[in-house]
Amino acid sequence: MKFNATSFVSSLPLIARLFGIDPNESDEENLTPTASPSSLSPTETCGLECKTDYDCPSTCRRFNRYDPFGTCVGPSSTSPSTIAMETPAPTICECIDPSIIPDACEVDALIDIMETHVLVAHELLPQWTRAAFHDAGTFDRNANVGGANGCLLNHFPMRLEPENAFLHLPLNTLMDIKNEWEQHPSTCIRVSSADILQFAAFFATTRQSMMPESLISGTPSSSAKRERLKTFLWGRPDSKICDTMWVENLPSNPSTIVGGIASRCTNAGREIKEKMMDRNGFTAEEATVLIGAHSIGVIRNTFGSSLAGPWVDSGRDNATPNGAIFDNSYHDFLVNSVVENDANSFAVNVAPFDNPQGIFPSWFRDYSADIDHLDTDLALAFPPLNPSHPNFSAFTNSFASDNIHFLKTFFAALEKMGRLGVRAKLLPATECEDRCGKHYQTGEGGGLDAADILRIVSQLGNSTAFADEAISQVQAKRVYEILKLTTPNRQTKSPTPRPTPQPQSRRPTFNLRPTQKPVARPNSDFTFKPAYKPSDQTKTLMPTPSLTKPVDFNQTKTLMPTPSLTKPVDFNQTKTLMPTPSLTKPVDLNQTKTLMPTPSLTKPVDLNQTKTLMPTPSLTKPVDLNQTKTLMPTPSLTKPVDLNQTKTLMPTPSLTKPVDFNQTKTLMPTPSLTKPDDFNQTRTLVPTPSFTVSPSNRPTAKLESNKTQML
Ligand code: HEM
Known part of the structure; x- marks a missing residue:
């Protein structure tokens, strides 16, 4: 479900009724x-x-x-x-x-606050799950860095990494939830961001397992789920140092197309082994079961929002009135819908995916069913063709045939995921204590009053708007960079620095009006006239699959940054990896299908030889570049792009010698640049101290016997 102002306002009476409030x-x-x-x-x-x-x-x-x-x-x-x-x-x-370990009543309060969010926006559930993995999955046991340490929530540059693209909404909401929870009159806690992230994944997958249902419904099964959530173990410290390099320990979806589909499956299997097994320390079975988290959620933006699709039908945000179903249907799909027994036979018969249009680098799409799969998903379907990775498919088969086995194995692996890189002793919630003059009323939302609920929903409106704006910033910047590079003979006019808009006074957290999305006004400073006629273009210059249908610029207008967004993307920290030297002259799109750099970018790309890396079957409609004016930065960008500076960051032929990674993380186009996300490549060059507020050192929890989170 796409959250918008109307939906959350109209949800208010429903939520209030569910909580028993007039x-x-x-x-x-x-x-x-x-x-x-x-x-x-x-x-x-x-x-x-x-x-x-x-x-x-x-x-x-x-x-x-x-x-x-x-x-x-x-x-x-x-x-x-x-x-x-x-x-x-x-x-x-x-x-x-405040204690770093909550008591059981305080966990009840957290469940109610989270429930209020997801009643309005079911899409938060898979997004929180993904966010938890992207925090913990930074762990490299060999270097002993990263892990479930809260950096994704505390260290803002982390979310600017391409691996973490589009996590703004789940992260914004978790920040809100943490604040709301800690400041509730019935609580006295200071939990870590690391704990909140991991609890969110446990909350989401528990809530959606078996029969998805609201955890304030009061049914026996929802009460049982609440009780299971109270077995969560707390006390992960937030790391004081966070390094954006740690995202390299997360598996990416290999993007090479060399060697055909069977070879892609092998590469993807190797990626899972090298990242999730060798670095994170999961077994092959644990890696296979954890990727089964893709049974909920959607590939939302990676291939452009117009091609968003779930892995399985029951993973859609609106699959049930209570959201997606978390079960073994992902593995079931890999076994029973992909009926081939090995990667080679799959390569010649890619059913159930549309062929050939349904296959893209690193990605399989079934247009008619509107579902997406990555190479790393398909790698779990077949035995390995060589010893480069274990036989994940054996585990896939066992999960496909037994949902209970899947769930038990998943929750055990999730528990392990939440401990990656964590040395502190974790503790369960304590008995309810009278920390704040009164207990939070346990169960079914009993402790939230109308003001709490309205405030929470209002915050959700704000965080959604800010997340939308952050995503549109990224998209606008992509268009801006591409246009700049494809119009070389024109003096690109630097955006004129504008005075920083004076922030508007707002009532803290009680603004019940949904945040208005601003409408971008044309700005002559950012008018782009292409150096060549649009009619020269037979294919779009926008290298994203989302352009399979014409860009709705009326829609994107509404996503422009507002004056209230006083800190948009920090362009000082960004490095564009997209452009290549060969893109300094207009591209003859009759001959080439892509502007994406390839691994061969150590020398200028011969566009006559390049193959399609991210084409779409329907990219036949030329983009009217006159229309793209509206995507240019607006005066609200308090730090306009310094075009002179960013030019110097373009990959040049001199990059044929090794990059000094001490100084720059990577300015070189990498194979991963073949996915459109990489236009958004941003790297902080030096590890910076985290903004983490060190939690109280006073764990007040009583030591109880370790409870497991097994189903
Ligand atoms: C080989 C390993 C993995 C790869 C390559 C991978 C890649 C991806 C990609 C590309 C997306 C789509 C992002 C977007 O466009 O919005 C995604 C979404 C997601 N991932 Fe993974 N992932 C992996 C493992 C995992 C694991 C281990 C978990 C959790 C334990 C997980 C949970 C999710 C969830 C729940 C979503 C859906 C998010 C949403 O609905 O917005 N993934 N993943």
Whole structure:
């Protein structure tokens, strides 16, 4: 389900009813924060960086709540009109020494807060699951780095890595949930981001397993699921150092097309072995079962949103009124829909995928069924053709034939995933304690009042809007870079620096109006006139499969950054990997089908020889470049692209000698650049200290016998 303002506003009565609350009771007065900035006693401005009010003697202020950090200020030092967003006021209870381990009642509160989110936006469930893997899967046991350490949530550059593309919404919502939970009047906790990420995956897959249902429905099975969620083990420390290089330990979908389909399966199998087994430390069975998480969710943006599709029908966000079904249907598909017994016979008969149009580098699409699969998925279907990787298909067969076996093995592997790189002793939730003057009422949402619910849903509206904007920033930047490179004889006009828009004052977290998506206005500074006539183009210059149907520029207009987005993509940190020297003259698209760099980019690409890397069957309609004006950066970009600077980052023939990886992570086009994501390649060049707020060192939990999260 695509979340939008209308859907969440219309969901309010439903959610309120589910929680047993009369929605009419809530009014503006109910939503008054427990403490306003003006009610705080004045303290001097401290100017420290902060993430929450806890880090400050007074108030932590950020331009928007999804900025990685803000600045501590004293309430008397700043005019309210210049404050865009403040963290919610501290809880009314005396929470002097928050615990890193919640008690069972506090876990109940977390479940209710998460449930409120997913009732409105089911797509969060698979996205949280993916996010948890992308945090933990950074673990390299050989180098002993990465792991389930919260870096994905705490260290903003992590989410700018192409491997983590499109995780803004799940990460924004988890930040909100963590804040909401910690600041609830009935809680006194300071859990780590690492814990929240891993709990989110456990929550999602537990909720969607067997019969997906709301965890506030009060049925015996939903109560049983709540109880199982309370067996989660807490206490992962957040890493103080985060390195974007660690994303290299995540499996990517190999993109080489050399050697045909059978060879692609071999390469993909090797990728799973090298990353998930050799580095992460999973067994072949654990890797096979964990990738079964693809039984829920959708390939949303990797191939362009217009080609989004689930792996299996029951994985769609709207497969049931309560979201996707988490079961063995992914493995069942690989066994019973892909009926070939080995990769070679599959290569000559790719049914059930459309052939030949359904096959793309690293990706199989069935247009008629509207489903997608990656090479790494198909690698689980067949025995290996050589000893380069284990026989994943043996496990696939066993999971396909037994859902209970799948679920048990999955939850055991998920538990292991949540411990990758974690040395601290993990502990279960403690017995309910009276930490804050009153217990959270256990079960079925009993402790959330109308104001809580309305605030949570309002935050979801904001985080969705900011995530949309972040994604559109990436997409707009791709178009901008491509146009710049394909119009070499024209002096590309640098965007004129604009004054930073003054942030709007907002009531902290209680803004119930959905965030308005701005409409981009044409800006003459960013008008792009192609150096050659659009009629010269017989194929699109936009190398994304999403262009199989004409771009709806009316739609993309609405995704432009707003003045409120005072920190859009930090272009200083980005390195474009897309352009190649050969792209400095207009491409004759009659002869070439792609602008994507290939591994052979150590010398200029001979476009006459290049093969299609990301073509789409229907890319026959030329893009009207005049229309792309609307995708150019707008005045709201507080840091316009320095075109002179970015030019120097283009891969050049001099890159034929080894790159000094101490200085640059990678400026060289890599084989992975054959997927469109890589236009979005961003790399921080040096590890930077994380913004992590070190949690209290006081684990107050009582040691209980380790409970497993096995089904
Ligand atoms: C070989 C290993 C893997 C590869 C190559 C891979 C790749 C991908 C890709 C390309 C997407 C689509 C992203 C998008 O366009 O929105 C995706 C989505 C997803 N991945 Fe994986 N993945 C792997 C393993 C895993 C594992 C181990 C988990 C969890 C334990 C996982 C959970 C998910 C989920 C739930 C989604 C759907 C997200 C959504 O609906 O937005 N993946 N994966």
